Amino acid sequence: MPVMTILSCKILQDEIVHLFENDPCIDEITVIKNNEEKDFLTKLDNAGLKYSQKHLKDMPYAVDREDREKYIVMVYLVELALHEFPKILREEVYRLLENVTPYSDGILLFYGLCGNVLDKVEEDFRHQESTCPVRILRDDKRIVDDCVGATLGGGEEYLKILKKFSDKGTFLFTPMFAHSWREIMRVDPVKPEKTLKMLRKVNEITGYKRVAKIHTRLGYTPDFDKNVEEFARIFDFEIHEVEGNQQIFRTCYAAMKKDMGLIDIQPGT
Known part of the structure; x- marks a missing residue:
């Protein structure tokens, strides 16, 4: 084979x-x-x-x-x-x-x-x-x-979610996104505050106000809730829930x- x-x-x-x-x-x-x-x-x-x-x-x-x-x-x-x-x-x-x-x-x-x-x-x-x-x-x-669109089930489902949250900027986090957001956003691991300050300013300008947890129902990446809560606390975001598949x-x-x-x-x- x-x-x-x-x-x-x-x-x-x-x-x-x-x-x-x-x-x-x-x-x-x-x-x-x-x-x-x-x-x-x-x-x-x-x-x-x-x-x-x-x-x-x-x-x-x-x-x-x-x-x-x-x-x-x-x-x-x-x-x-x-x-x-x-x-x-x-x-x-x-x-x-x-x-x-x-x-x-x-x-x-x-x-x-x-x-x-x-x-x-x-x-x-x-x-x-x-x-x-x-x-x-x-x-x-x-x-x-x-990858977010794939986790939500495709283009139509992705569009529905984007419309649902269209009134405010929303980050969509899978467990791996929540685990890796510092790497994705290039936060300096030694001196993170400078990067975080810049990201707060960017979020303010672009109108991002919340993070939505995409529940993949896969348990391979630990601390999903904890990681999302940390992100929300740092940027003063609301937390919402979304189902994936x-x-x-x-x-x-x-x-x-x-x-x-x-x-x-x-x-x-």
Whole structure:
């Protein structure tokens, strides 16, 4: 069986663990070493999932792989800070796609449009469709806007939430967003107050007044409530509650398996 590579923003690592926990067809999990995988490995350990760690260069090329009976998933996590620079994010994702293609029989991008910079990614890699198809997260109509849109269930649900909170600026936090907001917002870990002061000013100017917790119902990232409450306290925000789901991830993962010629078993909920 072939290798599926999941090239993913670190913010969606919980969703990957959930898929792996619920797919009995996986024979082997390989996590690529690139200094972005520490939290993910802890979650795999806590879930009781076995895995190996390798540098990409140590993986066998797809054409040279001897054991074709195993279904292997290879995970390559990408740093969070790139979201601040959409053009650089696109360049990095495209570079990584080129890098992982020789080792893969199919690549599933755990990304959305991300400022429309990834809207043509499937088209741009169509030339390798017969050997290593590339797919990105979609709802039943189009590519999702971003990781938040995917967690909410797609474009229509995302739009409903945005309309619901349209009277005030609202941060939408998944458990991983709440865990990583300092990294995402580039808060200086040594002298944070300067950055926080600037962020307070930006929030005041742009009208951000609250944070909404997206309940993914995944328990891999601890202290969700605590992290959101800390963020709200620092910026004097209201806290609201929003329901998310895993449907986009389950559907896209199952579709990728089918496109790769694997048995189409839908992972459990």
